[in-house]
Amino acid sequence: MRLGSPLNALLTGSSILPAQLADPHLEIDPDQELQVIHNLVRLHGKVPGLGLMAGSEYHLTTYGIWGYALITSPTFRQAVELGLRYLDLTFAFSKVELKQSAGVASIVLSVDHLPPAVRAFVAERDSSAIQVLQRELFGVSLPLRAMEFTFAPNAPMSQYEAMFACVPQFNTEFNRATFDEQWLNLPLPKSNETSAKFCEVQLESLLSRRMQRGGVSAWLRNKLLADISSSPSLAQIATDHFMTERTLRRRLTTEGTSYRDLLTEVRQTMAEELLTSTGLSVSEVSSRLGYSSPSAFIHAFQKWHGCSPRQFLDTRPEQVKRD
Incomplete structure (x- = not known):
């Protein structure tokens, strides 16, 4: 909408009606959301940093109980592990993994399972969203050793630097954010063990209901x-x-x-x-x-x-x- 497209154009082929978006209980399945992403990329794919812009709109509060579970986790590691465990309850389309080796940790995003037309957008959107979540968990950005993307840049370097606080590498083998492994052990400022356990029970229940529904x-x-x-x-x-x-x-x-x-x-x-x-x-x-x-x-x-x-x-x- 901010880019000037009518809502109907963004919802084309998704079976989502504009009036339905006002329903707070509306559940949109992945195929519907992917169709909206296709429409967005088709209409605005040449806008510099489209994926970065989209990712910046995802905040901890956007994710409901999943976001609150991250906030109340004892450490950054536990927040990451819990987040990945219940990733199906989020908006992410990337397959996300945490990898560790020789004092270095990496968040690796795979988009090869997606249609080629939307891969770069999804990788940028999900990487940016993760960066926003990390920043909100600590109140500051943890320094990245490197940020890598498998595709060519879609925006001026200044936009990437503003998001990741470093200059990414492009046309690499992986979509990956790399940082010192020690940051995983940092305590989170709003951790609460009781709340974290309550949230995980709720997340497990949500995932079970989603599985049972269909x-x-x-x-x-x-x-x-x-x-x-x-x-x-x-x-x-x-x-x-x-x-x-x-x-x-x-x-x-x-x-x-x-x-x-x-x-x-x-x-x-x-x-x-x-x-x-x-x-x-x-x-x-x-x-x-x-x-x-x-x-x-x-x-x-x-x-x-x-x-x-x-x-x-x-x-x-x-x-x-x-x-």
């Missing part, structure tokens, strides 16, 4: 869609969300499905879409879907359709093809 299978399907290239195991997904593999498997069985069935379903759906609408080669599609080799993908595709990916495409001459 069923565990719908939740897991969305997890796989977001991370299909690495095809995380059921055990890893269960561990990441603090439940046992047995519990997660039992819930899926109750809903009449299994991890293997959902993984096959997601791969089949995405294979058809990638082959017919992106122009990616069979080898590239195989990699995107997490297969160990193109031959393994071709074998699976033949089981689904009774023909090879190339034969499948040959029956659709109107679609984009690429050898």
Whole structure:
């Protein structure tokens, strides 16, 4: 709106009505939000620092109970770990990891699972939002050793310096903020152990309700869609969300499905879409879907359709093809 676009233009294709935005109980699913991001980038992608501007609007209070849980955590490390544990309850589209080695810590953001058109925007937005949250937790910015982005700069260096208090490196291997590991052990000024425990109980309840609302299978399907290239195991997904593999498997069985069935379903759906609408080669599609080799993908595709990916495409001459 601040950039001059009508609200209807930003909501195009999202199934969100302008009047609904006044409802404080409205829940917008990730697909709807991603469509709005697509519209924003399409309309204003040439605005310098669009992602930085968007990220600066996300404050601790924006996240509700998740933000309050961070504020009341005992240390910065515990705030980061809790934040990542319940990242599904936030607006972030990046996959975020905390990595530590030889006295250095890094917050690494991966956006490879997103459509190429929005990756740079999301990486800048989420990196900026994290920087704002860190600043609000301490009241000052902790010094970064380095800020890196996998893409070329989208704004004057002065905008990046104002956000990150350093000059980022671009066209690097990772989207990553690096800092001294010792900062993770700093106590937070508003820590409160009782409040922190209460918040975590509430966050766990929110996450459970979100999973149950559409069923565990719908939740897991969305997890796989977001991370299909690495095809995380059921055990890893269960561990990441603090439940046992047995519990997660039992819930899926109750809903009449299994991890293997959902993984096959997601791969089949995405294979058809990638082959017919992106122009990616069979080898590239195989990699995107997490297969160990193109031959393994071709074998699976033949089981689904009774023909090879190339034969499948040959029956659709109107679609984009690429050898």
